[in-house]
Amino acid sequence: xxxxxxxxAGLAVLAxxxxxxxxxxxxxxxxxxxxxxxxxxxxxxxxxxxGRAWGREVPWVPGLDLTVALRLDALSLLMxxxxxxxxxxxxxxxxxxxDRDSPLVRFAATLxxxxxxxxxxxxxxxxxxxxxxxxxxxxxxxxLVGLSDEDRTARRAAMQALLITTLGGLAMLLGLIVLAxxxxxxxxxxxxxxxxxxxxxxxxxxxxxxxxLTKSAQVPFHPWLPAAMxxxxxxxxxxxxxxxxxxxxxxxxxxxxxxxxxxxxRPLLVSVGIATMLLGGWxxxxxxxxxxxxxxxxxxxxxxxxxxxxxGSAESAVAAALLLLAHGFAKxxxxxxxxxVDHAAxxxxxxxxxxxxxxxxxxxxxxxxxxxxxxxxxxxxGFIAKEEVYTAxxxxxxxxxxxxxxxxxxxSVLTLGYAGRFLWGAFAGRPQPSGAEDLDAVPAGERAVAAxxxxxxxxxxxxxxxxxxxxxxxxxxxxxxxDPLVSAVAAPYPGAGEPVHLALWHGVTxxxxxxxxxxxxxxxxxxxxxxxxxxxxxxGRVLPQALDADRTYDAAVYGLDSAADxxxxxxxxxxxxxxxxxIALSATLLPLGGLALRGADLAPGVIVxxxxxxxxxxxxxxxxxxxxxxxxxxxxxxMLGGVGYGVAALYVLQGAPDLALTQFLVETLSVxxxxxxxRLLPRRFPVQTRRSRLRRxxxxxxxxxxxxxxxxxxxxVRVRPSVAEEFVARSKPEGGGLNxxxxxxxxxxxxxxxxxxxxxxxxxxxxxxxxxxxxxxRPGADGPxxxxxxxxxxxxxx
Amino acid sequence: xxxxxxxxxxTPSPRRPSVLFEVGTGLVLHAVLVTSLxxxxxxxxxxxxxxxxxxxxxxxLVLAYLAGDTSAGRRAAGATPRPGVVLGVGLLLAAxxxxxxxxxxxxxxxxxxxxxxxxxxxGVSLASVLIFDIxxxxxxxxxxxxxxxxxxEQAGTxxxxxxxxDR
Numbered sequence: 014x015x016x017x018x019x020x021x022a023g024l025a026v027l028a029x030x031x032x033x034x035x036x037x038x039x040x041x042x043x044x045x046x047x048x049x050x051x052x053x054x055x056x057x058x059x060x061x062x063x064g065r066a067w068g069r070e071v072p073w074v075p076g077l078d079l080t081v082a083l084r085l086d087a088l089s090l091l092m093x094x095x096x097x098x099x100x101x102x103x104x105x106x107x108x109x110x111x112d113r114d115s116p117l118v119r120f121a122a123t124l125x126x127x128x129x130x131x132x133x134x135x136x137x138x139x140x141x142x143x144x145x146x147x148x149x150x151x152x153x154x155x156x157l158v159g160l161s162d163e164d165r166t167a168r169r170a171a172m173q174a175l176l177i178t179t180l181g182g183l184a185m186l187l188g189l190i191v192l193a194x195x196x197x198x199x200x201x202x203x204x205x206x207x208x209x210x211x212x213x214x215x216x217x218x219x220x221x222x223x224x225x226l227t228k229s230a231q232v233p234f235h236p237w238l239p240a241a242m243x244x245x246x247x248x249x250x251x252x253x254x255x256x257x258x259x260x261x262x263x264x265x266x267x268x269x270x271x272x273x274x275x276x277x278x279r280p281l282l283v284s285v286g287i288a289t290m291l292l293g294g295w296x297x298x299x300x301x302x303x304x305x306x307x308x309x310x311x312x313x314x315x316x317x318x319x320x321x322x323x324x325g326s327a328e329s330a331v332a333a334a335l336l337l338l339a340h341g342f343a344k345x346x347x348x349x350x351x352x353x354v355d356h357a358a359x360x361x362x363x364x365x366x367x368x369x370x371x372x373x374x375x376x377x378x379x380x381x382x383x384x385x386x387x388x389x390x391x392x393x394x395g396f397i398a399k400e401e402v403y404t405a406x407x408x409x410x411x412x413x414x415x416x417x418x419x420x421x422x423x424x425s426v427l428t429l430g431y432a433g434r435f436l437w438g439a440f441a442g443r444p445q446p447s448g449a450e451d452l453d454a455v456p457a458g459e460r461a462v463a464a465x466x467x468x469x470x471x472x473x474x475x476x477x478x479x480x481x482x483x484x485x486x487x488x489x490x491x492x493x494x495x496d497p498l499v500s501a502v503a504a505p506y507p508g509a510g511e512p513v514h515l516a517l518w519h520g521v522t523x524x525x526x527x528x529x530x531x532x533x534x535x536x537x538x539x540x541x542x543x544x545x546x547x548x549x550x551x552x553g554r555v556l557p558q559a560l561d562a563d564r565t566y567d568a569a570v571y572g573l574d575s576a577a578d579x580x581x582x583x584x585x586x587x588x589x590x591x592x593x594x595x596i597a598l599s600a601t602l603l604p605l606g607g608l609a610l611r612g613a614d615l616a617p618g619v620i621v622x623x624x625x626x627x628x629x630x631x632x633x634x635x636x637x638x639x640x641x642x643x644x645x646x647x648x649x650x651x652m653l654g655g656v657g658y659g660v661a662a663l664y665v666l667q668g669a670p671d672l673a674l675t676q677f678l679v680e681t682l683s684v685x686x687x688x689x690x691x692r693l694l695p696r697r698f699p700v701q702t703r704r705s706r707l708r709r710x711x712x713x714x715x716x717x718x719x720x721x722x723x724x725x726x727x728x729x730v731r732v733r734p735s736v737a738e739e740f741v742a743r744s745k746p747e748g749g750g751l752n753x754x755x756x757x758x759x760x761x762x763x764x765x766x767x768x769x770x771x772x773x774x775x776x777x778x779x780x781x782x783x784x785x786x787x788x789x790x791r792p793g794a795d796g797p798x799x800x801x802x803x804x805x806x807x808x809x810x811x
Numbered sequence: 812x813x814x815x816x817x818x819x820x821x822t823p824s825p826r827r828p829s830v831l832f833e834v835g836t837g838l839v840l841h842a843v844l845v846t847s848l849x850x851x852x853x854x855x856x857x858x859x860x861x862x863x864x865x866x867x868x869x870x871x872l873v874l875a876y877l878a879g880d881t882s883a884g885r886r887a888a889g890a891t892p893r894p895g896v897v898l899g900v901g902l903l904l905a906a907x908x909x910x911x912x913x914x915x916x917x918x919x920x921x922x923x924x925x926x927x928x929x930x931x932x933x934g935v936s937l938a939s940v941l942i943f944d945i946x947x948x949x950x951x952x953x954x955x956x957x958x959x960x961x962x963x964e965q966a967g968t969x970x971x972x973x974x975x976x977d978r
Contacts (some may be wrong), residue, residue: 046886191822668859682955685873689962750855750940757942758860760949766943767905770950774898777957781894 014069014083014136020049021129021339025486029122034627043125044104050097050132054090061090062497066202068138084138084202087501091334092135092263095341099255100128102477105351107247109473110356115245120160124248129257135263140189140199142325147185147224150257151178157252158244162401166244173566174237178227181234185224191217201267205505208271213403218272221264222282224491228262229315232289239296239308246304246352254311254344259337262315265321266333270505273325280413282323287420289316294427299549301453303361305343310387310431314742316339317424320417321402327509334502335398335495335515339386339485343395346383346481347435350376353470354439354477358462363438364453367461370440376475382482383393386489388432389425389528396528397427397515403524422527429535433589434542444623492516494794581784594712601719608772613726633659644697647688654684671754836878843871852941861944865951872952876959894906894957901949908943 027041035042066086073079085093107124111117130149137143152175159171193199195209195217209215221746230238238258242249252258265282272278293313300306322333353376355361358369370377386395406418438453443461455461475647488494492515500512519525538545621627633656640652657680664673701709740761741753748756758766847867854860 277827308905325813671860674858674863675866678863678870682866682869682873686958686962688826689958750939752854752856752858752860754858755854755944758862759855759943763940763943766947767909770902770905770947773950773954774902777894777898781957781961802861 014053014067015071015081017049017053018129018133018136018485021046021125021132025122025125025129025725028125029118032117032121033505036113037117039106039117039121039218040108040124041112043121044101044108046125047097047100047104047128050093050128051101053085054074054093054097057085057090061085061087062501064501066810067687073142077139078199080139080199081142081426082139082200083136085136086202087498087504088263088266088334089135091337091498091502092259093132095259096128096131096135096256096339099341099345099481100131100251101249102480103251103255103345103349104128106250106474106477109471110245110247111215116160116162118566119156120245123153123156123160124251127157127252127257131260133575134260138194138201140201140204143201144186144189145183147228147260148179148182150252150260151182151228152653154241154252154257157248158241160245160248161243161382164243170237170240170243174241176570177234177566181224181227184220188217188220188222188224192221195535205268205271206213213274215277217280218268218275221268225261225264226285226319227261228264229258229319230289230312231261231285231316231319232292233562233565235289235293235312236566239313240563242302242304242308246348246355249304249308250345250348254348255341258311259318259341262318262322262333262337266330267317268412269323269325269330273323275508279324283320283413283417286316286318286323287417289313290320290424291316291420291427294424294431295549297431298427298545299553301362301364303354303363303366304348305352306363306431306435306438307347310347310428311344313424313428313431314344314387316429317421320421321405322404324407324409324417325506326409327503327506328401328408330503330506330509331499331515332398332401332512334499335394335401338488338495339394339398342481342485343383343387346379346478346485347387349474349478349481350383350439353474356474356537357467357470357588360462362633364443364455365461366439367463368440368442369462369464369467372464372467373440373469373475374476376470377484379475379478380439381781382486383430383478384436386482386485388429389531390429391489391528392486392517394485394492395489396403397489397492397517399531400519400524400528401515401776403527404519404522407523407527418527422531425533426538429531430538430545433535433539437539437542450547451543452550453542463726485636490517511621531575564780594701594709597716598712603717604723608726614729615722616726616729623666626663629659629662629666633663644700646691646694646696646698649698650684650691651688653687654680657683669754671752766778833878836874840871840874843874844868847871847948851944854944855940861947862951864944865948865955867950868952869955872955872959876963894953894960896953897949897956898953901946901951901953903946904949905943905946908939908946912939 024043024046028039031042046613060067066084068085069081069083070548071081073081073478076556104124107120127150129144130153133146135148137146155171155175156402158174159167161167185450191202191213192209193216195211196204196207197209198204227234238253243250243251269278290313293309293311293316297306297309297313318333318336321329321336324333351361354366354369357373358366360366382393383655386393389395389399397612402416402421406414406421443455496515499515500509503509503513590717636652636655636659640649640656643649643652657676661673661676661680664670664676743761744750744753748760750756750760847864849864850859850867851861851864852859854864
């Protein structure tokens with residue numbers, strides 16, 4: 014399992030390196046990564062299906078008790094089939110789809126990295142590891158959605174996806190940590206096997222589910238998914254149909270065996286799922302862009318999946334597993350179809366596509382199969398899945414199950430409706446213009462793309478669709494092939510008994526009758542396409558715009574921006590005296606507060622050793638007063654220098670030559686640097702109002718008195734012997750130097766010094782760039798000659 | 812500032828510093844630089860060290876700058892490295908000394924004094940921390956160079972947009 018993850022990482026780098034040379038063919042190399050996942054799935058299948066999960070543990074950060082714990086059980090196997098199996102096909106498709114002039118390096122490398130993160134996500138057993146892979150998919154998804162970085166829409170979509178899913182991700186991290194603490198283990202499998210309980214666990218689960226619901230684009234977090242269609246179509250097929258958006262469903266399915274019996278679990282999640290399913294289906298029926306149609310269809314199906322996975326009975330687990338597979342195959346195939354059509358016709362607007370089915374019959378047939386499987390038509394995998402869903406909910410007890418079943422049937426009718434609309438839009442001929450108003454007619458001023466205008470898509474674009482459609486047919490006709498897998502997935506649920514047997518014909522059951530009802534209503538919906546469109550438009554006009562989740566998102570982002578603006582405006586006034594005052598007061602008052610709470614002995618020890626110190630002190634005080642009184646900047650700088658020299662003289666008197674030397678030199682340099690800056694400032698300080706002067710005096714006195722008190726306290730609070738003696742004792746034998754100050758600087762506290770000179774370097778760079786930016790920001794201040802000259806330092810040293 | 816080809820139109824004519832300062836700078840400049848090296852190398856056993864030595868060299872650079880448009884300054888003209896390079900090399904030396912023992916199997920920042928009985932002035936054993944100190948020296952010199960090359964330029968232009976920064 015580790016080898017597969019390593020293969021993804023290695024191939025991500027390799028694909029990036031090869032992309033400039035091989036062009037889109039680099040995807041053939043990259044396809045080895047998901048292929049390794051398929052190999053893993055095949056190798057592990059016999060053990061896993063027999064109920065023996067594969068596990069692997071490697072210490073990661075032992076100090077923090079973090080482990081790379083991987084576990085491959087039936088649910089992981091199912092996801093791995095989707096992630097790596099469908100992934101392989103999509104990588105092969107990419108090789109034919111990608112243009113040479115698209116950002117191939119980023120595309121190939123990021124897509125491979127994403128595949129790796131996804132594999133890691135479904136294999137992770139440690140909650141922290143799960144979170145790491147979870148966010149890795151978020152980040153790679155951000156990069157993939159924003160692949161065409163010059164496109165404003167793509168950038169907004171990428172940012173929206175990032176913000177919404179990271180919001181959920183962070184909540185999830187918090188929830189996972191609390192959950193792990195309550196359970197006493199970070200192993201997901203152990204948490205689910207022996208679920209903790211209590212109010213804290215409920216809160217933790219809600220947080221975790223927030224992550225799952227945002228990732229799987231559930232109401233009200235769904236708008237990011239349709240927006241993310243700005244990504245290249247294969248990316249949408251992979252991230253937004255087969256793999257990433259399923260992560261939330263996967264997490265729900267992962268937790269359901271342990272927590273589905275909680276009183277709030279089913280009402281909350283099933284309601285959200287069904288609401289999402291209905292909303293997605295409704296919106297999907299109004300889209301003109303085939304890809305948007307598919308996006309809302311995915312939202313709808315994710316709602317379906319969430320509702321079924323959250324139900325958490327053994328029967329519903331079987332249904333969820335089948336639905337995951339059926340949707341993954343069908344939706345990936347349909348997205349790839351959109352890509353192929355777009356590639357051929359250069360438009361995805363179904364109002365403009367006229368009879369393309371004649372030009373690409375193979376694609377049309379394969380897409381029809383996929384769409385019908387999505388709609389749950391018999392002889393296809395989607396039908397088997399839907400039958401199981403209906404059975405699970407029909408057999409469950411309680412009013413809520415019945416209400417949920419009604420919602421699911423309604424959602425399935427919409428599903429058939431948009432599946433039909435997709436096929437009609439992509440491949441059928443446009444109707445002759447008639448007098449009746451048709452929202453799907455060719456818009457005024459546009460010309461439809463007829464079959465003879467387009468070239469047939471290449472085999473590389475059609476083959477993956479055919480393979481996916483064939484899988485839907487094969488598993489739909491022979492569902493018994495999936496018996497071991499779904500039985501193993503259902504095994505952890507309470508009430509799972511004998512192995513499941515899937516069959517095409519169960520006899521006349523309630524589920525079958527519901528299927529017939531769904532089919533009949535769905536066909537009617539497709540047939541009444543035109544009138545239904547008009548109906549939806551009138552309903553849409555009645556609904557208030559406040560219900561538009563995308564607007565809410567915009568308002569939230571805008572609100573955050575303006576709040577940050579206000580806060581920054583209030584706190585960052587740009588006034589240096591104010592900053593200085595805040596810094597000095599905080600540095601004084603905070604420790605003083607601590608001192609006041611704790612109490613300290615302020616009795617001074619030895620204040621004066623020698624009389625001459627008093628003299629120096631008086632000079633320092635006079636210089637400081639003069640610096641404060643003068644109105645000339647130049648005089649103030651000189652006086653400040655005087656204060657510094659005075660302090661240095663005190664160091665000399667105390668017998669600290671290194672310190673004194675440093676102080677003298679720093680003061681000298683400071684005065685010169687001050688003078689350099691002074692040339693750019695007015696000669697005199699501006700005249701202060703009386704209030705302003707008093708305020709400044711108050712700050713100065715507070716800081717001065719406060720520092721005095723702190724200094725007195727500091728000399729009296731020592732409870733341990735000074736490190737100085739130890740340093741002095743160790744200086745010669747261990748540091749090899751007689752100058753203990755220097756030995757401390759370069760040896761005992763070498764790391765501190767390293768940090769300090771790094772700060773010095775950053776300060777120098779910051780100052781340079783700040784000054785240069787200020788100058789550049791003023792046009793006309795300097796000519797091009799200066800701009801060149803600036804590169805050379807003015808100082809000439811011998 | 813140093814505009815060797817005489818005053819350009821539009822710039823204030825450079826005022827020559829006093830002759831005394833000019834000549835004095837020419838006299839002491841090299842001495843100060845040598846002093847800085849003296850402080851650098853003796854620092855481990857007597858007052859001095861990389862930081863102090865760097866500051867001394869900094870004062871020398873400031874002198875050279877202030878005497879910039881004079882004969883002494885011109886005589887002193889030579890290849891002055893860019894501040895960024897000096898800063899970078901300095902940090903690299905210091906960080907390299909810190910990491911090198913670790914790469915060799917020791918601890919980060921482990922000094923070359925693994926044998927306490929080696930005489931202090933015994934050449935080789937002094938090396939490792941001295942390189943570290945040279946790194947410190949270069950960073951300080953680089954800082955002064957950076958200050959002079961950015962703030963030292965452009966007399967006559969005000970930094971504050973309104974010409975007034977106290978508010």
